Amino acid sequence: MALKLRLKPCERVVINGCVVQNENRRYTLTVSNFAQIIRGSDIMQEEEADTPVRRAYFVIQSMLLDPQAAEQYGSVVAGMMAKLYTAFLHPDMQDRIMQAMRNVSDRDYYKALACLRPVMAYEDGLLNAQRPPRDERVPETRPTEIHAEA
Template identity: 25%
Template sequence: MSTLVLEMRAGELMVVNGASLRFRSRTRVELVAKARFLFGKQVMSPEGANTPSRRIYFALQCAYVGPEEERETAMADAHRLVAEFQEATTSDMARQLLERSLALAEQDEWYQALRLVRHVMRHEATVLGLDAQTGLPAAAGIAAAAAATKAANLRPHLD
């Protein structure tokens, strides 16, 4: 049996088989069984799904690591969102990447599928003048990041 060892920093988030885990201290995690997981910046919150390509990513994320009973619906949402995006875009590259992403997801190649959607997210951000990390207008993305950093520094540490 093969295992996967991950180094996780304090505050990082990991989703395993639909359960969210936030690490309170630096740790090493060893996965010894087959698991559906994403961690760190790969995990998108529902609030982060604020553009068409980011909604596709979120739907695929839910189909991959969401609760078992929600995966089929999430995959159907991803198909619908991809069709809508493909109809609206003028980018052949985005159309092809999204088509390939769905095919990879259907083949249980989730990391590759999500990676392709992240390429489309960056392309969309560039074309629309959005912050690539937040999907917000570039100036608003910078302001939101600064506010989040300030809020994190002001929060009391609770053990």
């Protein structure tokens, strides 16, 4: 079954580690066989990998973008996913993590990334729930605001 990619003007897509960029108009690209594909808009930057799930996503993304380095990342991502599985007690999130790991072992990295996106959203929700609202946070003090009494 062929995959049709509808590219927006100037949109980028990575296919088997090769960056392909569209020109100034919409274009449909058909990929007739299996390939590692990710749209430029789905690529996470390294500085965005600031939580455990995001770090796992970034490593799997690195496997997709650099097929030659995928072998060395295999054991790293397996350890990361095992830790995530034990950290998340929600059965649906555990199922998604297990499915992502199965996709990694099948070398279908894009599907693994797709499985982790809801886990990232769940993790974001947990982290945001733990942060106090902005007005309840302890205000930062600057050295000029601290007055010593004589």
